[in-house]
Amino acid sequence: MKYSKYHALGNDYLVIAPEDLAFELSSEKIKRICHRNFGIGSDGILFGPLPSKDAKFGLRIFNPDGSEAEKSGNGLRIFSRYLWDKKLVGEEEFDIDTLGGRVKACVAKSGQNVRLEMGYVSFHSDNIPVAGHSREVLEESITIDEQTFTFCAATIGNPHCVIQMLEVTPEIVKKYGPRLEVHPYFPNRTNVQFMKVLDRGNIQIEIWERGAGYTLASGSSSSAAAAVAHRLGLCDSSIAVHTPGGQIAIEISDDFLITMTGAVTKVTEGLLSMEIFE
Numbered sequence: 410m411k412y413s414k415y416h417a418l419g420n421d422y423l424v425i426a427p428e429d430l431a432f433e434l435s436s437e438k439i440k441r442i443c444h445r446n447f448g449i450g451s452d453g454i455l456f457g458p459l460p461s462k463d464a465k466f467g468l469r470i471f472n473p474d475g476s477e478a479e480k481s482g483n484g485l486r487i488f489s490r491y492l493w494d495k496k497l498v499g500e501e502e503f504d505i506d507t508l509g510g511r512v513k514a515c516v517a518k519s520g521q522n523v524r525l526e527m528g529y530v531s532f533h534s535d536n537i538p539v540a541g542h543s544r545e546v547l548e549e550s551i552t553i554d555e556q557t558f559t560f561c562a563a564t565i566g567n568p569h570c571v572i573q574m575l576e577v578t579p580e581i582v583k584k585y586g587p588r589l590e591v592h593p594y595f596p597n598r599t600n601v602q603f604m605k606v607l608d609r610g611n612i613q614i615e616i617w618e619r620g621a622g623y624t625l626a627s628g629s630s631s632s633a634a635a636a637v638a639h640r641l642g643l644c645d646s647s648i649a650v651h652t653p654g655g656q657i658a659i660e661i662s663d664d665f666l667i668t669m670t671g672a673v674t675k676v677t678e679g680l681l682s683m684e685i686f687e
């Protein structure tokens with residue numbers, strides 16, 4: 410079965426087109442395909458282009474644990490580049506429909522940089538969702554192993570828990586991320602970012618992704634963390650998000666519409682052997 414592999418700042422995805430799918434894309438098969446040793450290895454699968462009544466293209470996004478995600482910023486940038494490589498789009502703006510809403514994309518002439526209008530960020534508990542009474546979830550407490558953190562929650566189609574720290578490290582996100590991901594506050598689980606505000610135009614994040622674990626970059630995490638920093642008055646509306654895999658540029662409108670610009674790199678095209686499922 411044919412597939413294409415790309416990465417966006419080290420957050421890697423496989424693109425599988427419906428016409429190439431040789432089997433049902435079950436959760437078990439997704440886990441095996443994404444496995445770093447027993448499969449191809451990736452931070453997820455992008456299944457498309459699918460027919461859509463709301464946009465030019467439809468896309469489904471799967472995490473390596475087999476769960477389906479509402480949105481993926483890096484995934485959508487990669488899928489946009491894939492559509493451009495396949496000459497299904499040119500340099501014009503086009504739209505893609507996801508479970509988490511419709512986005513608008515534009516691929517730069519080199520194909521190696523994609524601008525994406527990601528949609529609106531909400532901090533409201535009903536939208537994210539976060540358990541408890543209806544409210545904006547800003548600067549609340551959450552305790553893991555007797556360690557209490559102050560967090561904000563946000564959605565840009567998928568859920569995020571953002572914790573501001575004076576210093577952030579891979580170790581801290583790997584220690585607390587797994588427990589925060591499945592905390593009862595988050596009925597649909599959550600993506601987690603530990604965020605250091607560097608100045609009014611720059612933040613640094615370490616990421617634990619729902620259904621994927623530690624990743625080197627995340628477009629929706631970058632959008633959520635930047636939106637929180639802006640909402641708390643710590644950053645202006647143009648923010649460079651520094652992730653271990655590289656930088657993503659985020660623009661935030663007055664009503665929290667997020668535009669994200671970042672790199673995409675093509676890794677390979679390949680043929681998946683059915684032996685991996687035996």
Ligand SMILES: N[C@H](CCC[C@H](N)C(=O)O)C(=O)O
Nearest residue numbers: 478481482483567627628629
């Ligand atoms: N694991 C995420 C989806 C992928 C997010 C990330 N790869 C991005 O670039 O936004 C979730 O379950 O919401």
